[in-house]
Ligand SMILES: N[C@@H](CCC(=O)N[C@@H](CS)C(=O)NCC(=O)O)C(=O)O
Ligand SMILES: N[C@@H](CCC(=O)N[C@@H](CS)C(=O)NCC(=O)O)C(=O)O
């Protein structure tokens with residue numbers, strides 16, 4: 310079984326390390342700007358770092374859910390490659406948002422694009438499974454025949 | 455293996471699509487009300503949409519965790535059906551909250567009810583596995599004997 | 600397959616119950632202090648409970664991702680034991696934060712420590728799999744030879 314998921318697992322742990330980096334950045338920013346919990350508002354510089362982490366946290370479960378469905382039902386290597394691309398785009402998002410609000414835009418569009426591809430790939434993989442499992446229709450075989 | 459999870463995978467991707475819809479609604483609301491990030495406060499109409507998405511994001515990992523445990527340890531079809539019910543309740547929650555704070559109440563109670571059923575079903579399934587695996591006690595067999 | 604994940608599943612459901620407890624605490628606090636949604640600000644007593652739940656929600660997907668990778672690629676029992684430790688630390692975090700901001704610090708450091716161990720254990724397990732799968736190098740066998 311591990312054979313079908315080891316790349317997904319590796320990208321998952323890398324994604325966790327990225328989240329840890331974002332969380333640490335918020336902790337440093339809290340110290341730098343003197344914003345003690347439970348406060349979450351402060352100068353725009355702080356709020357951008359804070360929001361960049363919150364936004365990345367909101368997308369993390371979505372990302373993982375897609376990575377694994379795409380990897381299990383379509384192709385593990387492709388899913389992992391798209392996963393790496395997403396994590397790279399998220400890093401650019403965080404760094405861009407930290408610098409200025411407008412610099413978050415290009416990376417978030419890019420990362421959203423990667424997620425839509427992961428959705429398409431997952432949906433295709435699952436659809437293919439349903440068709441071959443319930444209807445006995447193997448689309449791949451038809452296409453290559 | 456995919457045979458035991460394809461319905462769970464399908465509901466998971468549907469859940470992701472719902473989250474994507476909620477995220478897009480916040481992006482549209484930000485434009486409509488002119489609330490640029492990192493700001494998150496504004497008129498109540500905006501804040502209700504914003505909070506409806508945040509609240510749904512908080513519950514999404516909980517929902518997925520239960521969907522998969524219930525599906526793996528109890529019954530895939532039942533878990534998927536409860537999952538669809540939950541996603542429907544969440545949609546009503548978002549639409550209700552968008553309209554007025556009080557209209558979020560009925561759907562959140564309903565969605566919480568579905569989650570409690572998923573918790574019960576997961577716990578029963580796992581308990582059953584532990585009993586038959588460690589104690590050799592097959593409750594289902596006893597009941598039907 | 601269930602044989603390799605039943606402890607992970609049990610800890611996952613326990614984690615969900617803990618999240619449910621935190622969510623209920625926020626609902627009670629909203630009533631007690633009269634903070635109706637979509638509002639999220641209020642007296643520090645309320646904000647600490649609110650933030651304790653939000654913070655725990657942010658870490659929940661990270662925790663689950665690590666629990667499962669550590670359990671699948673390293674050792675299920677160890678991962679589950681570390682998972683229980685994490686859930687205990689989170690409970691202390693919530694209770695500490697509820698009492699005062701400074702009392703959240705010791706448990707968050709402890710819980711972060713547990714997560715770092717889970718990261719290390721997951722990474723080692725996955726690395727071991729890659730080495731034995733692609734390079735044919737079985738480190739465990741070498742060590743015990
Ligand atoms: N929670 C997000 C949901 C929508 C979203 O992901 N928006 C993107 C594009 S406007 C973003 O970068 N939001 C900035 C933020 O979350 O602080 C929000 O409040 O904006
Ligand atoms: N983060 C939530 C946790 C508790 C919860 O899920 N509350 C429900 C019932 S009061 C809700 O609809 N909250 C509205 C919101 O999150 O904006 C909160 O702040 O209320």
Ligand SMILES: N[C@@H](CCC(=O)N[C@@H](CS)C(=O)NCC(=O)O)C(=O)O
Pocket residue numbers: 332333335336339346347359362650651654657703707
């Ligand atoms: N979202 C968190 C990210 C970083 C974090 O986990 N911080 C720890 C240590 S300062 C914490 O307890 N934060 C309090 C909180 O989230 O309210 C934050 O705003 O602080």
